[in-house]
Amino acid sequence: xxxxxxxxxxxxxxxxxxxxxxxxxxxxxxxxxxxxxxxxxxxxxxxxxxxxxxxxxxxxxxxxxxxxxxxxxxxxxxxxxxxxxxxxxxxxxxxxxxxxxxxxxxxxxxxxxxxxxxxxxxxxxxxxxxxxxxxxxxxxxxxxxxxxxxxxxxxxxxxxxxxxxxxxxxxxxxxxxxxxxxxxxxxxxxxxxxxxxxxxxxxxxxxxxxxxxxxxxxxxxxxxxxxxxxxxxxxxxxxxxxxxxxxxxxxxxxxxxx
Amino acid sequence: xxxxxxxxxxxxxxxxxxxxxxxxxxxxxxxxxxxxxxxxxxxxxxxxxxxxxxxxxxxxxxxxxxxxxxxxxxxxxxxxxxxxxxxxxxxxxxxxxxxxxxxxxxxxxxxxxxxxxxxxxxxxxxxxxxxxxxxxxxxxxxxxxxxxxxxxxxxxxxxxxxxxxxxxxxxxxxxxxxxxxxxxxxx
Numbered sequence: 142x143x144x145x146x147x148x149x150x151x152x153x154x155x156x157x158x159x160x161x162x163x164x165x166x167x168x169x170x171x172x173x174x175x176x177x178x179x180x181x182x183x184x185x186x187x188x189x190x191x192x193x194x195x196x197x198x199x200x201x202x203x204x205x206x207x208x209x210x211x212x213x214x215x216x217x218x219x220x221x222x223x224x225x226x227x228x229x230x231x232x233x234x235x236x237x238x239x240x241x242x243x244x245x246x247x248x249x250x251x252x253x254x255x256x257x258x259x260x261x262x263x264x265x266x267x268x269x270x271x272x273x274x275x276x277x278x279x280x281x282x283x284x285x286x287x288x289x290x291x292x293x294x295x296x297x298x299x300x301x302x303x304x305x306x307x308x309x310x311x312x313x314x315x316x317x318x319x320x321x322x323x324x325x326x327x328x329x330x331x332x333x334x335x336x337x338x339x340x341x342x343x344x345x346x347x348x349x350x351x352x353x354x355x356x357x358x359x360x361x362x363x364x365x366x367x368x369x370x371x372x373x374x375x376x377x378x379x380x381x382x383x384x385x386x387x388x389x390x391x392x393x394x395x396x397x398x399x
Numbered sequence: 400x401x402x403x404x405x406x407x408x409x410x411x412x413x414x415x416x417x418x419x420x421x422x423x424x425x426x427x428x429x430x431x432x433x434x435x436x437x438x439x440x441x442x443x444x445x446x447x448x449x450x451x452x453x454x455x456x457x458x459x460x461x462x463x464x465x466x467x468x469x470x471x472x473x474x475x476x477x478x479x480x481x482x483x484x485x486x487x488x489x490x491x492x493x494x495x496x497x498x499x500x501x502x503x504x505x506x507x508x509x510x511x512x513x514x515x516x517x518x519x520x521x522x523x524x525x526x527x528x529x530x531x532x533x534x535x536x537x538x539x540x541x542x543x544x545x546x547x548x549x550x551x552x553x554x555x556x557x558x559x560x561x562x563x564x565x566x567x568x569x570x571x572x573x574x575x576x577x578x579x580x581x582x583x584x585x586x
Contacts, residue, residue: 152545160501162444167430171455
């Protein structure tokens with residue numbers, strides 16, 4: 142017994158003398174990893190950059206003088222057929238807006254209402270949406286509903302999507318704590334109150350924001366229009382109003398939600 | 400609140416509500432324990448670093464499973480050691496731990512003669528080599544209990560075995576270590 146105790150004492154004494162490998166500081170990497178959830182390919186910056194490059198090339202090639210200049214520059218000894226230049230060539234892939242942007246399945250308001258637990262809010266100032274999408278995969282518990290408004294609103298169309306206003310609704314809460322840390326330079330976040338509901342007006346550079354879904358999980362959300370956005374917490378339903386909007390226009394839409 | 404470090408209960412409660420700041424502080428507090436435990440299991444600093452990092456990310460995602468007020472060390476150790484063991488398993492290799500003594504370390508306040516100090520250091524080095532040479536189960540239980548200074552409950556969590564098994568496994572491991580040390584001294 143005494144021998145065992147002696148051995149144990151000697152072993153315990155070793156712990157203070159060990160040359161452990163240098164201790165890495167894991168904080169920053171863990172923070173990044175927990176904040177950045179794997180996003181669908183269409184939300185990836187690389188994918189967006191690739192789409193932008195393809196769009197630019199398509200524009201350049203579509204424009205006859207540029208195409209000829211490119212052919213001359215790279216000494217392309219191939220005959221290029223001249224075609225009529227489209228006045229507004231579209232860089233966007235074909236298909237409905239919601240499908241392109243991965244909002245889920247196209248549906249109707251009536252059908253979406255039967256699939257979600259909260260009351261879907263509609264802005265009376267815009268009327269019924271042109272498209273409705275329901276996303277149930279990889280979204281806050283309870284699903285996510287996106288209302289898309291086309292040119293009929295009279296508001297400017299955002300070039301990135303072809304929509305004038307996107308309204309996304311999901312159950313959860315916005316974690317204001319993250320705002321100050323992840324918003325890039327050139328982006329401002331101002332708290333607002335719209336029709337008695339707490340909210341934030343995020344304007345300026347493209348940015349991400351975080352919300353905590355009803356399961357308590359932190360989600361990273363990219364603002365798809367890369368434009369100004371109003372986020373409202375309407376009694377536990379997080380409503381995002383995105384578009385080429387002024388704060389006043391977004392407020393008007395937000396205050397007409399019912 | 401100011402000036403007083405948050406206790407674990409407060410930190411975990413905030414982290415469970417989604418506070419990444421709180422979780423970062425948890426990482427700060429427990430990263431040494433996580434890294435060293437993973438190192439003892441994998442025998443590789445690089446693997447241990449990745450295992451500890453991935454374990455913290457998984458812990459963040461599993462915060463809901465942490466019972467408020469519970470002791471966080473066993474909970475974290477279970478996640479870290481699972482991650483480390485999975486890495487060893489997927490690498491399909493036997494781990495080889497090569498713990499060394501820090502150079503120039505002098506134990507206690509006594510100032511022995513240089514000769515006595517050298518003898519002591521040599522004995523400690525031999526003991527450590529004997530630990531390194533034990534088979535994996537024996538080495539892990541001894542390293543967890545004495546080198547990482549884990550409690551029985553924590554050792555059980557780190558090894559993924561019941562607490563009762565820790566005692567019996569430790570007893571057998573110590574017996575085999577003693578045999579090894581005596582054989583060395585005799586040889």
